Amino acid sequence: MEFAELIKTPRADNVVLHRPFHPAVEGTLCLTGHHLIFSSRRHDNAEELWLLHSNIDSIEKRFVGSLGSIVIKCKDLRIIQLDIPGMEECLNIASSIEALSTLDSVTLMYPFFYRPMFEVLEDGWSSFLLEQEFEHLSSVTNEWRLSCVNKEFSVCPSYPPVVIVPKSIDDEALRRVALFRYGGRFPVLSYYHKKNGMAMLRSSQPLTGTNGRRCKEDEKLINSTLRSGRRGFVIDTRPLNVAQQARAKGGGFEQEVHYPQWRRIHKYIERFHILQESFIKLVEACNDQSHNMDRWLSKLEASNWLTHIKELLTAACLAAQCIDREGASVLVHGSEGTDSTLQVTSLAQIILDPRCRTIRGFEALVVREWLQAGHPFQQRCAQSAYSNSKQKWEAPVFLLFLECVWQIHRQFPCSFEFNEHFLILLFEHAYASQFGTFLGNNESERAKLKLPQKTMSLWSWVNRPEELSRFQNPLYEANSLVIWPSVAPQSLQLWEGIFLRWNRPSRFLEEAEEERINIIKYNKELQAKVNVLRRQLAEMETDGEVQEEEP
C-alpha cells in the first residue's frame, strides 16, 4: 500500500496552529506517511511541530463558514487545533489524518520506516537478556535454572523463549504445569530477594474448573520455593467471588487442600474497561478549566483514578511485605497474568530492589516484567483517553504502573537514578513511538515481526550518554534499603506531569527544577575544586618538608 493514496492534500498554507498557553502561529501544514508537520514560515527561530500520526488518538472537524478547524487529541493527552482555510482542503486533511492514524497493519507503522540519525553504541534489543539476569542470580543461589522449554513459543505463546524456574523442576513437568495454567503461563521466577532467599513467582490462574482439578507438578513447582516448614502466600488480584466464578469457565484458584503450605490473599485490582473509563474521566476532569472547586474535586473523585493507584500500591506493598518482613515466598496471579499480576510484581521490585531504581535496572525491569512477560502493549495502548470507539482491550495498565512508580519517587526523591521525565518518556513511547520496542503483544509476535532486525530499540537511543543525561535525577544517592511508601490518600497526588502537562503554564516550575539541578551541579564543582586545592597544598607541604630536611 502506498501512503500517497491516503494523502489527498499533502500540503496546506496559511494554517493557524493553536496550542494551549502558546500564542497562535500561522504556517504551512504538510502530511507525510507518518507525520503531521507544521512549520511557521518565520525566519527567526521558525516554530515546527512534528506529530506522529500514531500519536493521534482522535480528531474532530468544525466549520465556521469556509474556515475549517481540526481539533487533534493526542495519545500523550495534548490537544491542538489547526485552522485550515478552504473547506475541501480541510476535509481532505482530516480524512487523511484519520486514515493514517488508524493503520491496521503493524508493519506499516513508523518504526519499520524510521532510520536513526544517531550512531548506535549498543543494540538495545540485546541489552537486557534473561541470560544476563540469570548469571546475576547464579552468583547468589543455585536453586534456579534457565529453561528453554518455550523455545518455539510452543508451551506458552505469551512467554519469552527462556524463563527462570526452580532447578528441581524439569521441562517435562513444566509442560504439564503449563496445561494446568491459563494460557500456558506456568509459575516462573519474577524476583529473588537476596536478603533472605525468598522468591516472587508469577503465573496465570490455575485451571481447576468446577470439579477441583489438581496438578501435582504445579504443587511441586511452587512448593519447591518454600523453606521447609515455612508457608508461602498466593496473592490473587481478583476478589474471592470473581475467582470462584472463574471456575465455571474452567479457571479457578489454588485450593487449601492441595496447597496446604500456601495462604491465599485476595487483593482486588481493577481491570480493563474499568481502568480505561477511569482514565477517560480523569483526563476529562483535568481538561476542563472552568470547573469550580466542588466540581473539580467531585470529578477527581468520580474518576476513581487515585483509588486505583492506592489499591495498586497497597497490593505491591503487601507482596513486598510478605517477602521482606514475613520471610515468605509469594506467587502472584490474577486471571491471565498479563496485567494486574505484572503491576504487582514490578512495583514490589521497585520497593524491594535498589537495582530497579537505577536507570538501567528500571529499563531491565520494564523489559523483563512487561515486554518479555507478555503484557499485550499493542492491545492496551492502541488508544488513549480520547478514543471514542468502544474496543474492550484498551487499558492504561502500564500508565498506572508508571504513575505508582512516580508516587513512590515523590516520597523517596533521592532514591531513584532517573527523573520524572524518564517515566513520561516511557508513557509516550508505549503509546506512539519511532522505536519498535513496544510494538506487538509478546515476544512471539515480536519475533514473527522480526522487530529486532527491522526496527530500532528505544533503549539503543535512550542509553546514549547525551540522551541519558536528560533523564538523570541530580538528587540520586544509591539507597540499598527497602523503601516503603505511604499509601494514605493525603500522601498521594495527581500526577501533574502527565495530567496537567498541557493544561497550565509550567515555565516557573521548570525554571525552579533547573535551579535545583544547578545548585547540585555547583556543589559538585565546588567539591572538586576544594579537593584539587587541598591536593596541591598537600603536595607543596611534602615538597616543603623535603626542602626543610636539607640542612
Add this chain to the structure above:
Amino acid sequence: IEHSVEPRVEQVKLLDRFSTSNKSLTGTLYLTATHLLFIDSSQRETWILHHHIAAVEKLPLTTSGCPLVIQCKNFRTVHFVVPRERDCHDIYNSLLQLSRTAKYEELYAFSYNPKQNESEQVKGWQLIDLAEEYKRMGVPNDYWQLSDANRDYKICETYPRELYVPRTASKPIIVGSSKFRSKGRFPVLSYYHKNKEAAICRCSQPLSGFSARCLEDEHMLQAISKANPSNRYMYVMDTRPKLNAMANRAAGKGYENEDNYSNIRFQFVGIENIHVMRSSLQKLLEVSGTRGLSVNDFLSGLENSGWLRHIKAVLDAAVFLAKAIAVESASVLVHCSDGWDRTSQVCSLGALLLDSYYRTIKGFMVLIEKDWISFGHKFSDRCCQLDGDPKEISPVFTQFLESVWNLTEQFPQAFEYNEAFLLQIHEHVHSCQFGNFLGNCQKEREELKLKEKTYSLWPFLLAEQKKYQNPLYNPDFSPELTLLEPNTVSFNFKFWRNMYHQFDRSMHPRQSVLNLIMNTSEQNKQLEEDIKELEAVSITKHVCALVTCSSDYSCYSAANFHLNGSNTADNRYSELASEFSKAEPAVVSLEYGVARMTC
C-alpha cells in the same frame, strides 16, 4: 506549679494515630507550668505547649488503660493511654485548667524569658517599623498624608494611631465617615502602589441600612478616587457574599449604593464569614484525621468541607484586587463586615501579588504587622488565646498562610521564605510565647505594655532565618512592582499536607527535596569560603616555597590551617554526603514546629 496534681506519670503509651497496627511508644509524661512533656524509652521528647491545646478528650476505659486525646491548634493530635484511670483524670483536669487562660498576664509570653537584656528587647520591637514601611511605599506624598485624627484612639479603637488618608480628606470628613462605618473603621490607606499611583484602602461596612446616606463618607470615597491621578473611577470590593451583605441591611448596616457614590464600581467577591470558615476547618480536620481513609472518602470529605473552595475564593479576590491596581491603575477600597478578617486577607494578599518586597522574609513580617496586627485582626479572639466565646474562633489567618503557600507552590522562585517559615509563624500565632499576636488591637496591646513585658517574635525568626530561606529564591524573579499572576483554576489548589499533618511523619515523603537543596545550598556557601581560604593559603605557601626559609614562621599559619581543615582524615564533605544517602529517617525533619523552648 499550682495546677499540677501529679506532675509525672510513668508507663504512658503514645499511640500513632494513623497506624493500623496500634504501634505505640511507652514513656513518661510530665506536666510543667507551660508544657506537657512526653519522653519515650529512647529519650525522644515530645513537647506540647499548654496554649496550643485546643481540646482534651478522655475516651472510655480500655483494657490497656485510659485513653487521652489531645488536639492542638497547630493540628497536632496526640493519643496517650494512661495506665491508671485516676492519673488520667488528674492529667485531664490539669490540662483543662492549664490550657484555659482567663487573663492575658497569665499567658506564656509574660513569663517567657529568652535571656535578652532590656535594650535587645527594645531593639527587637523596633525591628519592624511601619512608619518606615509607608515611606517605602511612597507616602506621604502629594496625595496622601498622615492623619492625627486617631492619635488617641478617639475615632476608632481598633485602628492604629497612625493612619494615612487622602490629603483632601479633612478631619470633619474623617469623623463623619467613621460614624457611618461599622466600629468606626473608616476608609484608610493599606497599600500605595508607587508606579500606578493607585491605592488599596480598607474599611468596614457602611451603616447604610436600606437607604441611609452620609455625605462625609461619600466625600471620603471621592477623596480616595481623586488621590489617584491616573484613574478617575475606583473599585469598592465587598468581600462578602451578596446575600450576607443584603441581610446586613436589615441591621442598619450594608453596602455602598452605587447611585450615591460618584465613580465607584461596586463588586461582591463572595468570601464566607468566620463561622462558615470555622466549621469548614472542623470538617476538614475530621476527614483528615480519619484512620484508614479511602481516597474517595478523602476527596469527598475535602469537597464537603469546602476548605479549598474558600482558599480559592480568598485568592481569587486578591487577584481581582491586584489586577485592578496593576492593569487598570484603579484604586480599590476593600471591606467586609467589620473589616478585620476577610479585608485583612484580601488586602495583604493583594499587596503580596503586587509588591515583591512582601515576598522577602522581612517584607512578610512587615505585611503581617501592617495588615493583620496593626489594623486589628482579632488574633486573641480568633485564636482563642483567652478562654472566651468559641463562636469567635476562626482560622482566618491560617487561610492567609495557606493562600501564600499555594502561591509559593506556583512560583517556587518568587519567595525568599519557604514553607517552614509559614508553619513557624502559624505555630507562634497560637503559642502566645511572643507578644506580637496577643490581644485584639493595638490599643489593647499598649495597655498590656507588651513591648516592656514580652518579646517580639520577628528578631528570633530573623536570627534563625537560614532555616526559613528558600534555596531557589531568585530576587530578580520579577522586577519591582510587577504583578504576580497566579493561575486559580481549581486543580492548582492542593491539600496542604505539611500544615494539617505536620506531625504525622508517616505521611510525609521520606526524603525532603527542600531540606536537601537547603543543605546543599548552605554547603555551597561554605565551600566557596573554603576555596577562598585555600587559595589564599596556597599563595602564601607558594611565596614560602620560593623563599625557602626554614625559619620562616609564616609557614606555620598554613600548617595550622592544614591541621584544622585539610588533612586527609577530615572528611567533612563526605560525612555530609553520607548523611544524605542514609536519608531514610535522617532527612525527614519536617517537624519544624516542636515548641522546643525553655520551660
